[in-house]
Amino acid sequence: MIKKEKSFIMEQQDKKLREQLSKIKHKILVMSGKGGVGKSTVAVNVAVGLSLQDLMVGLLDVDLHGPNVPKMLGARDLKLSRKPDGRLGAIKYSPNLKFLSIEPFLPSEDTAVIWRGPIKHSAIRQFIGDIDWGELDYLVIDAPPGTGDEPLTVAKTMPDAYALVVTTPQEVSLIDVKKAIKFCQKIKLRILGIVENMSGFICPHCGKPVDIFKKGGGQKLADEWGVRFLGRIPIDPRIVDTGDAGKPLIAAYPESTTAKAFEELVRNIIVATEEMKKDILEEKFMRIAVPISSPSKIESDPEKFELFAIYDIENNKILVKDVVKKAENQGLIDFLKEQVATHILLFDPPKDLADYISQNEIKILVTDTSTESPDNLIEDFLKERQLH
Ligand SMILES: Nc1ncnc2c1ncn2[C@@H]1O[C@H](COP(=O)(O)OP(=O)(O)O)[C@@H](O)[C@H]1O
Numbered sequence: 001m002i003k004k005e006k007s008f009i010m011e012q013q014d015k016k017l018r019e020q021l022s023k024i025k026h027k028i029l030v031m032s033g034k035g036g037v038g039k040s041t042v043a044v045n046v047a048v049g050l051s052l053q054d055l056m057v058g059l060l061d062v063d064l065h066g067p068n069v070p071k072m073l074g075a076r077d078l079k080l081s082r083k084p085d086g087r088l089g090a091i092k093y094s095p096n097l098k099f100l101s102i103e104p105f106l107p108s109e110d111t112a113v114i115w116r117g118p119i120k121h122s123a124i125r126q127f128i129g130d131i132d133w134g135e136l137d138y139l140v141i142d143a144p145p146g147t148g149d150e151p152l153t154v155a156k157t158m159p160d161a162y163a164l165v166v167t168t169p170q171e172v173s174l175i176d177v178k179k180a181i182k183f184c185q186k187i188k189l190r191i192l193g194i195v196e197n198m199s200g201f202i203c204p205h206c207g208k209p210v211d212i213f214k215k216g217g218g219q220k221l222a223d224e225w226g227v228r229f230l231g232r233i234p235i236d237p238r239i240v241d242t243g244d245a246g247k248p249l250i251a252a253y254p255e256s257t258t259a260k261a262f263e264e265l266v267r268n269i270i271v272a273t274e275e276m277k278k279d280i281l282e283e284k285f286m287r288i289a290v291p292i293s294s295p296s297k298i299e300s301d302p303e304k305f306e307l308f309a310i311y312d313i314e315n316n317k318i319l320v321k322d323v324v325k326k327a328e329n330q331g332l333i334d335f336l337k338e339q340v341a342t343h344i345l346l347f348d349p350p351k352d353l354a355d356y357i358s359q360n361e362i363k364i365l366v367t368d369t370s371t372e373s374p375d376n377l378i379e380d381f382l383k384e385r386q387l388h
């Protein structure tokens, strides 16, 4: 009995979460292989930069141990708002920018909190499901460094999120980026691109850029991995001051070289997110779901669709394959939308099912053999496409 009740609550939470997520056009997870490369700085300045372009923006700090966003925004005193329906709303920073971190939920700022993986997971889900963000063009998510629970939860909760990978020109950092890119592929996060932070130096006396370290590693790495290079941000001592003073540089010194660099990054991000959408329309990127009954067998009975092999395909190559279970009481379309599947591969589907799926803007691939393994079916499909 208790078990039933619990699953009902969780179902309601999932529903709220999905509703909220569907109102957010682009989700960007800012990540890096290691700390101190300027991830939070980039997240905050990009969020403010996007909001200055008349876009509706949310900024979510999912660092549960040491949230930086409220301080960097100079907004530690701002409170959560209460909506007319009783729900809490994200904190309003400006008419176009809302943000949230764990900070307002903690009894005092010095509280040391120990979070276990599953609690982290539910806290992050609640940040989105229980808090009203309204309609957003962009949600920028600042994750703690590395390849831990937080980025994983974000990827699982928002399968359509993109990763923005921050690096610095130093060799070690670039090695960390490779790790971060591999991690993204493993957890099916599409990579929006790479940003090279602390690239070159802005002289505090004359305000002009000086190249003291080597730069360009980020570009090379992006080329090597076939991902976009989105921009470089110089070392600028004012970044530290503005971070401490709580006024992001892009807003505090809009005429500076560094602010211009952030603006260019913002423009490139807008273009890149539109391109990522276009790649889906043009089928350069596909996420194909295949209902399976076992790893090597396609499930042909729609009543039994429960387990799905999911293939991410870019430029006719399989990037990753994953197996995902649909919740028992979740509808097929709900599930496919949540997974952001672009296609579904079915064995000889009944016409009403096929119609129902295509009405929901998910494309159907049909196979007339149920004996081939899903891997082979996908490989054959890709070979076939290559020929045409
Ligand atoms: N381009 C930059 N120029 C100068 N200082 C920077 C730059 N980017 C970040 N910093 C400083 O480096 C420190 C770490 O940045 P932060 O954004 O907190 O990194 P992360 O979130 O990756 O740990 C901060 O003190 C920040 O002000």
Ligand SMILES: [Mg+2]
Pocket: 039, 040, 041, 068, 143, 144, 145
């Ligand atoms: Mg940080």
